[in-house]
Amino acid sequence: MAITTVPGTTRKPGRPTPSYPGPQRTGLGRKVRDNLTGHAFLIGAVLCFLVFSWYPMIRGIVMSFQRTRRGETTWVGWDNYSRIIADPSFWPAWQNTLYFTVLALVLGYAAPFFVAILLNEFRHAKGYLRILVYLPVMLPPASALYLFKFYAYDPSEAGLFNAILKALHLPTSQWMQSPEMTMPAMVLASTWMNMGGAVLIYLASLQNIPGELYEAAELDGAGIWKRIRHVTIPQTRLILALLAMIQIVATMQLFIEPLILANGAGAEDSATSVAYLIYQHGFFQNDLNGAAALGVLMLVVLAGFSAAYLRLSAKQD
Amino acid sequence: MAQDSGTRTLISSAQLRRGRGRFLYWTLLTVVVVGFTLVFLGPLYWMVTGALKSGQEIAQTPPSLFPKDPQPQNYIDAWNNLDLAKLLFNTFYYAAGAVVFQLVLDTAAAYSLSKLRPVFGNVILALMLATLMIPAMVLIVPQYVTVIDLPILHINLLDSPFAIWLPLVANAFNIFLLKRFFDSIPEELMAAALVDGATPLRTLWSIILPMSRPILGVVSIFAVTAVWKDFLWPKLVMPAPETRTVSVGIYAFAGGTPMNVVIAASVIAAIPTVIIFLIFQRNIMSGLTTGSLKG
Amino acid sequence: MSVPQYRKAAALALVAGLGFSLTACSTKSDDxxxxxxxxxxxxxxxxxxxxxxxxxxxxxxxxxxxxxxxxxxxxxxxxxxxxxxxxxxxxxxxxxxxxxxxxxxxxxxxxxxxxxxxxxxxxxxxxxxxxxxxxxxxxxxxxxxxxxxxxxxxxxxxxxMGLVYNKVLFQRAGLDVNSPPKTWGEVRAAAKKISALGNGIAGYSEYSAGNTGGWHFTSLLYSQGGQVLTPDGKKADFNNAMGKQVLQNIKDMRYGDNSMGARQLLQWGDLLTNAGAGKVGMFIGAPDSTQAIVSQFQGKFQDWAMAPLPGQDGLAKGTLGxxxxxxxxxxxxxxxxxxxxxxxxxxxxxxxxxxxxxxxxxxxxxxxxxxxxxxxxxxxxxxxxxxxxxxxxxxxxxxxFAIFEATPVPIKGEPRNAQAVYAVLDAAMSGVLTNPNSNIDALLKTAEEKVNQLLAAES
The missing domain is CATH 3.40.190.10 (Periplasmic binding protein-like II)
Structure with a gap:
């Protein structure tokens, strides 16, 4: 299914038939040997996929129907699923994760694109601005989050954000201690620390847009917004689609932000994410099977989501 | 960048040089430069100076702009107590290993899939690409139990760097990028090499790879970033303090360390990466531009 | 290069992938x-x-x-x-x-x-x-x-666990170091005086994250004479007058008197960091928390003393051990x-x-x-x-520490399934500590339902 995830990215190979061995390719022995060579090159990566990706995939599904107690594993049917769904944090976790994903799409996804367009127009200070945007990416993620937790989101008036708000005579906020602000605050921190990578990628793709297209559009009387709409966006559509996909998959796995900013669950479960719940079950509550079941549920949701995405992008083509 | 003068972007240079356009351009540029400096450099300034403040000063209202009584001891404590040298070494070691493993194994695989095309190659590729849709979090538990007891071999990879390196090789995105790049290399070159009697490995080494530097650069950048940014996986598979990465190490100590020291540690941890980025930023940018990320 | 040679090279790449891991592990197992x-x-x-x-x-x-x-x-x-x-x-x-x-x-x-x-x-x-x-x-x-x-x-x-208190802050607030609070009412009064010192000092500090909130809730509930689970371990047993009293006490201090500081969602190290920095007047803890304050959080053990766990009216009816x-x-x-x-x-x-x-x-x-x-x-x-x-x-x-030692309070262990139950109770604690309009009855009711569900699914 995933071959078509990124529509149009696969360049059609020149010829479908194996072309490398060329004209003198004759005889069965040769063919076998060539195939062996091909597989010899493949085997390292294939083994890694096998052990660390394909096998765990199946193992996860199997585990989700088993329970290991005192070193003994038994089949328990849907027990793990009913236990995990009965977990009081189950629905809040999904709600929070989806909310975060949507917020991150609005803020974290659009922001880098427009920042890149802006930076691409500047004839000066370009290198400086580019480095600035990328600086937070270079902090270890835990560090960046502690920076927010200790300084920016301090709920007292000693906190940076509250000090600024107070100086502007605006109401201060409890930040991570307020269930309403928890998610927006996490999206803000997450966008700040991650957007640099996306900006660089967009900048790279903007530089590959042929200038003639803009010229032609301008001659047709298209203003700036029209040019963005009809030239910039279509020309970078592929990258936009790819990064949208990557970002959604990434935000669905929201973990380190609640772990550090909210010490886990936050105020009344307002920060609990699905990934955090997996971690909580697997490594706090000694329930790896329940955690595996939650992982499978996450997979199902994402698969449903990708199917919808594929259908949408197929329609557009 | 050098080519700017020649490249036409959204708004033509001519327009920006004239009257109103020129005024708007400079106003906007000033606003953006000042704004970005505040938004992106400001917090880092806060971090560097905050780590110099005493515990008393941090709790003060309103916060002070400059540390009144700088405490460099916080930095020394951070370096010693968190054993930052070790944490940084670990992280760079894991990153370097990840680059090597991904370059060698993923390139070989992509080369085979693109040029050698053995039987079932397409099936394998499809299976690999299918994993693109499976986020790491879904697999974290089964992957973890696999790593602590590898099937058949019954080896435990906990606290071994291979627990980080090998799973990263299973990266369909890299293989996809590499394969796509290799696909764009004309078949004629391959055929010519074959006529000269070159073996596939030889062809890869002396024809394909030299042409693929940009994409290899991109894969390397992704490999380094993946190790640098990853948190939960290294936290789980590297439970011993001596094998932790920087991010995990800082987290582990944060619970039992005053916050000035945690922040000081963060500053120190960021320095080597910032330096590396400043040195290589041109290569990184041109790698991203000329690499496979064309829209 | 001949054919066998590149095979060898391909094999080498493979060995690099797997062989190393074998050696890596064999070195590990030699301890x-x-x-x-x-x-x-x-x-x-x-x-x-x-x-x-x-x-x-x-x-x-x-x-x-x-x-x-x-x-x-x-x-x-x-x-x-x-x-x-x-x-x-x-x-x-x-x-x-x-x-x-x-x-x-x-x-x-x-x-x-x-x-x-x-x-x-x-x-x-x-x-x-x-x-x-x-x-x-x-x-x-x-x-x-x-x-x-x-x-x-x-x-x-x-x-x-008992009541750990900072003598220096007690003196500064004009409280008698040798007569620490014996009831939650006295704790509240003392906390109010201590927090009046200002400068971000919390009179009393409490956990509400990383399962530590539930852990302390348990201890506070024991002090009221309550228990977290019924004796058979099958049902939650904190949604009652005693559980409400626990949360009410905290809510009164947090929002009634504003004597618990602004920073909440604390977990283990956070509270002790604040304590080490001299920002906490009282908290409940074991005697060794003063050791941690010294060895990890740059505090001075000379500043700290300990009293038995307070109760609602008089001595605590139980404490967590x-x-x-x-x-x-x-x-x-x-x-x-x-x-x-x-x-x-x-x-x-x-x-x-x-x-x-x-x-x-x-x-x-x-x-x-x-x-x-x-x-x-x-x-x-x-x-x-x-x-x-x-x-x-x-x-x-x-x-x-003499009072603490001379006044034995009955010790109770932690409930079955402690970590999972604590995770649920964290939410109740964070509720009263971060929301001025929190509804204690609702918080306890939700927590009770959650714990019961959890216990039912567990058995």
Missing amino acids: KDTNAGGKVTITVDCQPVGAQKELLKNWNDDVAEFQRQNPDIVIKSVSVGEQCNNPPDFTARLAGGTVTDVFYGYMTDLQQVLDSGQAMDITQYANKDTIPTWDSVDPALKEVFTDGGKLYAVPVKNYS GGEGYFFKKDLTPEQVKAGMKWIAYQKLTPGKGQFDYVRAKPQNYPVGLPQPLLFANGSDAQKQELELRKANANVDTAN
């Missing part, structure tokens, strides 16, 4: 050399981390001395981090089988350890021959580490088990040695004279010896 040269080697965890300089030096000195006395035993120390048992890491080590030969765990960990199948039955090894003070060890503690009549760990520490022990990894040889026992006996259970070496600890930046670890049974020889040494070498004002 299993049990009887190298007639010596017995055991690995032991919970060695202090580098930041705890004096503790680490003491530990290393103990190892050297122990090995001198027992030339046939080699102790390999492993430091697993600043908290010897950080649940996720502990789970990881258990599941991965990378626990040390002799490994540290909490009393509440017994079920998890048994589930993992990593511990061995040590009943036949624990006796006076391996641990000279074994008969003095409080039988109740042994019982905690016993399952189905089999002993799985040697207890090395035991504590119960817990403790630690050392488990033994399965498949150890009998020699290794005995060597491990000897080591624990030396470092943890001998008055005058190891953790009881008060002569050594007295001049160090470490409190001596705390009313713990309550390891030995009342009236036993070991207890008498230990008490004498403690008294002779105390560097804290034992008067500060």
Whole structure:
């Protein structure tokens, strides 16, 4: 299914038939040997996929129907699923994760694109601005989050954000201690620390847009917004689609932000994410099977989501 | 960048040089430069100076702009107590290993899939690409139990760097990028090499790879970033303090360390990466531009 | 290059991928050399981390001395981090089988350890021959580490919670250091005075994240005479007047008096960091929290004193107790088990040695004279010896702990399924601590439903 995830990215190979061995390719022995060579090159990566990706995939599904107690594993049917769904944090976790994903799409996804367009127009200070945007990416993620937790989101008036708000005579906020602000605050921190990578990628793709297209559009009387709409966006559509996909998959796995900013669950479960719940079950509550079941549920949701995405992008083509 | 003068972007240079356009351009540029400096450099300034403040000063209202009584001891404590040298070494070691493993194994695989095309190659590729849709979090538990007891071999990879390196090789995105790049290399070159009697490995080494530097650069950048940014996986598979990465190490100590020291540690941890980025930023940018990320 | 050569190269790439991992692992497993040269080697965890300089030096000195006395035993120390048992890491080590030969765990960990199948039955090894003070060890503690009549760990520490308070802040607020609050009402009044000192000082501080909120809720509930679960462990039992009182007390201090500070969602280290910085007047904790404040959070133990846990009207009706022990990894040889026992006996259970070496600890930046670890049974020889040494070498004002010691409060253990229940109760605690309009009845009702669901799904 995933071959078509990124529509149009696969360049059609020149010829479908194996072309490398060329004209003198004759005889069965040769063919076998060539195939062996091909597989010899493949085997390292294939083994890694096998052990660390394909096998765990199946193992996860199997585990989700088993329970290991005192070193003994038994089949328990849907027990793990009913236990995990009965977990009081189950629905809040999904709600929070989806909310975060949507917020991150609005803020974290659009922001880098427009920042890149802006930076691409500047004839000066370009290198400086580019480095600035990328600086937070270079902090270890835990560090960046502690920076927010200790300084920016301090709920007292000693906190940076509250000090600024107070100086502007605006109401201060409890930040991570307020269930309403928890998610927006996490999206803000997450966008700040991650957007640099996306900006660089967009900048790279903007530089590959042929200038003639803009010229032609301008001659047709298209203003700036029209040019963005009809030239910039279509020309970078592929990258936009790819990064949208990557970002959604990434935000669905929201973990380190609640772990550090909210010490886990936050105020009344307002920060609990699905990934955090997996971690909580697997490594706090000694329930790896329940955690595996939650992982499978996450997979199902994402698969449903990708199917919808594929259908949408197929329609557009 | 050098080519700017020649490249036409959204708004033509001519327009920006004239009257109103020129005024708007400079106003906007000033606003953006000042704004970005505040938004992106400001917090880092806060971090560097905050780590110099005493515990008393941090709790003060309103916060002070400059540390009144700088405490460099916080930095020394951070370096010693968190054993930052070790944490940084670990992280760079894991990153370097990840680059090597991904370059060698993923390139070989992509080369085979693109040029050698053995039987079932397409099936394998499809299976690999299918994993693109499976986020790491879904697999974290089964992957973890696999790593602590590898099937058949019954080896435990906990606290071994291979627990980080090998799973990263299973990266369909890299293989996809590499394969796509290799696909764009004309078949004629391959055929010519074959006529000269070159073996596939030889062809890869002396024809394909030299042409693929940009994409290899991109894969390397992704490999380094993946190790640098990853948190939960290294936290789980590297439970011993001596094998932790920087991010995990800082987290582990944060619970039992005053916050000035945690922040000081963060500053120190960021320095080597910032330096590396400043040195290589041109290569990184041109790698991203000329690499496979064309829209 | 000929054909075989590139094959070789491809094979090499493969070997690079797999072969290395084999060697990497084979080097790892060689610390299993049990009887190298007639010596017995055991690995032991919970060695202090580098930041705890004096503790680490003491530990290393103990190892050297122990090995001198027992030339046939080699102790390999492993430091697993600043908290010897950080649940996720502990789970990881258990599941991965990378626990040390002799490994540290909490009393509440017994079920998890048994589930993992990593511990061995040590009943036949624990006796006076391996641990000279074994008969003095409080039988109740042994019982905690016993399952189905089999002993799985040697207890090395035991504590119960009380009210820890900062004497300096008490004096500054005009409170009597020698007459700490006895009821929650008095705690509230004192907290109000202390927080009036300003400067971000919290009169009373409480947890609400990382499962520590639930842990303290439990202790507070015990002080009211309540219990978290019904005796059969099948239902929640905190949605009642006592549970409400617990949350009401906190809410009154947090929003009624604003005496708990602005920063909430605290977990273990956060509160102690604040305490170390002199920003906390009172909190509930075990005597050893003052040790952590000193060794990890740059505080001064001289500033701290401890009172028994307050109750609603009068003395607390109960308090939370817990403790630690050392488990033994399965498949150890009998020699290794005995060597491990000897080591624990030396470092943890001998008055005058190891953790009881008060002569050594007295001049160090470490409190001596705390009313713990309550390891030995009342009236036993070991207890008498230990008490004498403690008294002779105390560097804290034992008067500060005298009330705590002289006023025994009934100790209750942690509930079944503690961590999962605590996670639920965190939400109730964070509710009253972060929301001025929180509805206590609703919070408790939700928590009750959640715990009941959880217990039902668990059985």
